[in-house]
Amino acid sequence: MLGVGWVAALQIMGMIVLVCLPAAFLLRGNSQQAAPAGQKAVGTREAIGTALRTPSYLLLAAGFFVCGFHVAFLATHLPGVVDTCGLPAQWAGWSLAMIGLFNIIGSVGMGWAVGRWRMKSLLSLVYATRAVAVAVFLLAPKTGPVMLVFAAVMGLTFLSTVPPTAGLVARFFGPANMATLFGLVLLTHQVGGFLGAWLGGKVFEATGSYDWLWYADIVLAVGAALIHLPIKEAPQARAVAA
Numbered sequence: 742m743l744g745v746g747w748v749a750a751l752q753i754m755g756m757i758v759l760v761c762l763p764a765a766f767l768l769r770g771n772s773q774q775a776a777p778a779g780q781k782a783v784g785t786r787e788a789i790g791t792a793l794r795t796p797s798y799l800l801l802a803a804g805f806f807v808c809g810f811h812v813a814f815l816a817t818h819l820p821g822v823v824d825t826c827g828l829p830a831q832w833a834g835w836s837l838a839m840i841g842l843f844n845i846i847g848s849v850g851m852g853w854a855v856g857r858w859r860m861k862s863l864l865s866l867v868y869a870t871r872a873v874a875v876a877v878f879l880l881a882p883k884t885g886p887v888m889l890v891f892a893a894v895m896g897l898t899f900l901s902t903v904p905p906t907a908g909l910v911a912r913f914f915g916p917a918n919m920a921t922l923f924g925l926v927l928l929t930h931q932v933g934g935f936l937g938a939w940l941g942g943k944v945f946e947a948t949g950s951y952d953w954l955w956y957a958d959i960v961l962a963v964g965a966a967l968i969h970l971p972i973k974e975a976p977q978a979r980a981v982a983a
Contacts, residue, residue: 788918789925797972798922801909802929804864807965808902809933811871811958815840815895817938822951826883835885836892843896851901860905860912861972867898868969872962874898875955912974 792798819840820833854863874894881887910923937954944953 785918785921788914788922792914792922792925795913797974798910798913798926800968800972801906802926804868804965804969805902805906805926806929806933807868807961808906809930809935810937810961811933812899812937813934814937814941814954814958815899818941818945818951818954819892821941821945823888825951826888828883828885828888832885832888836888839889839892840896840899843893844899844901847897847899847901848903850897852904855904855908859974860908861969861974863905864902865966865969867902868962868966871895871898872959872966875958875962879952879955909972909974912976915976 816837819836820830823830823833823836851863851867874891878887878891881891906926907919907923910926911919914922940957941951941954945951
């Protein structure tokens with residue numbers, strides 16, 4: 742995208758998305774096909790009701806809300822953070838690029854890790870890492886290299902929450918209604934994303950600083966790390982065919 746301008750870059754990205762749309766037709770299926778042998782398929786309404794009565798599922802959704810808050814605030818307001826630190830604008834571009842690069846590493850690495858360690862523990866580790874990273878960043882001198890290191894660490898945790906979160910939903914309820922139940926968890930992520938981006942702007946307008954949002958990030962990250970600890974990874978009871 743270098744040298745084409747942001748308008749042309751967005752147009753190119755939109756064309757790429759349109760080209761990818763036909764791939765959705767290759768992913769057709771239904772819950773009847775996904776139901777394990779010896780078990781009857783559970784309807785969508787029944788699956789949602791069961792999920793909403795499952796404390797571990799609700800804790801998982803609450804944690805994903807925090808994830809959305811973090812990533813949307815960072816993606817939306819990182820250029821403003823760079824500006825308030827008195828750094829040239831190019832550091833904002835490089836920082837966002839570092840987030841994207843290390844996001845790939847973090848997501849792939851987490852995909853490898855979920856087959857080896859408990860997923861709830863991995864999620865707690867990710868959120869605790871975010872809390873420590875933000876705290877260290879607030880205390881560190883605001884230089885370009887510090888900004889890049891911070892962006893790299895946050896990039897490692899950016900979407901590395903997705904593999905264990907999706908994996909836990911599948912473990913709780915099986916694959917039959919995976920799309921719907923993970924979609925509900927993702928909804929909480931997007932609500933958190935809206936609040937993170939919106940509150941970031943409102944706080945900056947009111948105070949001229951992002952400090953209070955950073956403090957909120959730390960508190961939310963610590964809370965998310967803790968609420969994943971009591972999650973029970975055992976599969977939930979499912980209806981069995983007579």
